Amino acid sequence: MKAVVYRGPKKVAVEEVPDPTIQSPTDAIIRITTTNICGSDLHMYEGRTPVEEGKVLGHENMGVVEAVGEGVDRIQVGDRVSVPFNIACGTCRNCTQGWTSFCLRANPTEGVDGAAYGYASMGPYDGGQAEYLRVPWADFNLLHLPAGEEHENDFTMLSDIFPTGWHGVELSGFQVGDRVAVFGGGPVGLMAAHSAMIRGASQVFVVDKENDRLALAEKFGATPVDFSAHDPVEQLLDATGGRGVDRGVEAVGYQAHDPSGEEHPELVLDNLAQVVRSTGGIGVVGVYMPQDPGANGELAQQGRIPWQFGTFFTKGQSMGTGQAPVKRYNRRLRDLIVAGRATPGLITSHELGLDQAAEGYQRFDQRDDGWTKVLLRPGQA
Ligand SMILES: NC(=O)c1ccc[n+]([C@@H]2O[C@H](COP(=O)([O-])OP(=O)(O)OC[C@H]3O[C@@H](n4cnc5c(N)ncnc54)[C@H](O)[C@@H]3O)[C@@H](O)[C@H]2O)c1
Numbered sequence: 001m002k003a004v005v006y007r008g009p010k011k012v013a014v015e016e017v018p019d020p021t022i023q024s025p026t027d028a029i030i031r032i033t034t035t036n037i038c039g040s041d042l043h044m045y046e047g048r049t050p051v052e053e054g055k056v057l058g059h060e061n062m063g064v065v066e067a068v069g070e071g072v073d074r075i076q077v078g079d080r081v082s083v084p085f086n087i088a089c090g091t092c093r094n095c096t097q098g099w100t101s102f103c104l105r106a107n108p109t110e111g112v113d114g115a116a117y118g119y120a121s122m123g124p125y126d127g128g129q130a131e132y133l134r135v136p137w138a139d140f141n142l143l144h145l146p147a148g149e150e151h152e153n154d155f156t157m158l159s160d161i162f163p164t165g166w167h168g169v170e171l172s173g174f175q176v177g178d179r180v181a182v183f184g185g186g187p188v189g190l191m192a193a194h195s196a197m198i199r200g201a202s203q204v205f206v207v208d209k210e211n212d213r214l215a216l217a218e219k220f221g222a223t224p225v226d227f228s229a230h231d232p233v234e235q236l237l238d239a240t241g242g243r244g245v246d247r248g249v250e251a252v253g254y255q256a257h258d259p260s261g262e263e264h265p266e267l268v269l270d271n272l273a274q275v276v277r278s279t280g281g282i283g284v285v286g287v288y289m290p291q292d293p294g295a296n297g298e299l300a301q302q303g304r305i306p307w308q309f310g311t312f313f314t315k316g317q318s319m320g321t322g323q324a325p326v327k328r329y330n331r332r333l334r335d336l337i338v339a340g341r342a343t344p345g346l347i348t349s350h351e352l353g354l355d356q357a358a359e360g361y362q363r364f365d366q367r368d369d370g371w372t373k374v375l376l377r378p379g380q381a
């Protein structure tokens, strides 16, 4: 089959690789109909992770079940399904408590709980930017979707970014009526803004510097804040009568930068401590790494980020972090899509054949104007 393979920094190629096979009775094989490029893929693409060359990428997958192992009885051949990016066993301590993003059994990597498809340090699993994908523990992991082709661009956001945005809002301790500042207007930040609006925020701000992304934030009913025009903290304090927001969501990650593009991994954490009111909460879904050899500066290379922890403490704020447990939310979010209450597919900017993956990666990585979310269609020339 054809698959998108990592070939070194800023290099991906579509190559012929062996078809996946059923390796365990609980596996299923999915024929991929849509698979997305994610901001998380860019960490690997830019050479900022220890991913090995030859890895098949892609953790945002959906499709139709092509084959199932003997031990699979809920999921059937022909079912249309969304594949959560987390690979979870369903029976370990973390899985049974709903923390499928920290499954204790799926990832053999020392020191890392939680597994994913096609991702650095997240286990030996191939990704789904390919014609077919092997899904372990298929009965537990897969989400049924209504048959047919309706809502494809909305449903494809269920494998990662819609639940991840929702989780960022959840981790912030959100309550109805809260004012929320989302830092990062990429796909994850836009999904956090959409989630906060659906959940009854009184006002949502989205902070970024890319005009196309800020325009999309407005489409979801959020107030755009351009951090390249003026200090975002001052803008947010002005907009809230000096009080600050109740909740903050971090949807940027360790490659946070200033308007000139220079990286400062502490920048958004500092901004959030300053702009969230005392006793307010912060949800961090942007990725930070235990080590970052590609960073500027020795501390950041060791994964140490000096930030305004004293402000955070003095204001009695709280913070939640980590990979999103997609399965905790994806059924409800699917139902919001079916009911017409959620439209995450609105952020789709490009729908490409698998053969055009290299261009998709390059343009999305450069945050080229209008390249907000790239979907790949393996079945399409
Ligand atoms: N926790 C999870 O489960 C999970 C899942 C998916 C993605 N992620 C992570 O979420 C983050 C965002 O993903 P994405 O797909 O939206 O990526 P993205 O890179 O497209 O978006 C990041 C956005 O942040 C903006 N930004 C940079 N510096 C900023 C600053 N100082 N202030 C405000 N905005 C700033 C950029 O302009 C960009 O638009 C990434 O770190 C990704 O790895 C986490």
Ligand SMILES: [Zn+2]
Pocket (backbone or CB within 6 Å): 038, 039, 040, 041, 059, 060, 085, 160, 161
């Ligand atoms: Zn993703």
Ligand SMILES: [Zn+2]
Pocket (backbone or CB within 6 Å): 088, 089, 090, 091, 092, 093, 094, 095, 096, 102, 103, 104, 105, 106
């Ligand atoms: Zn588990």
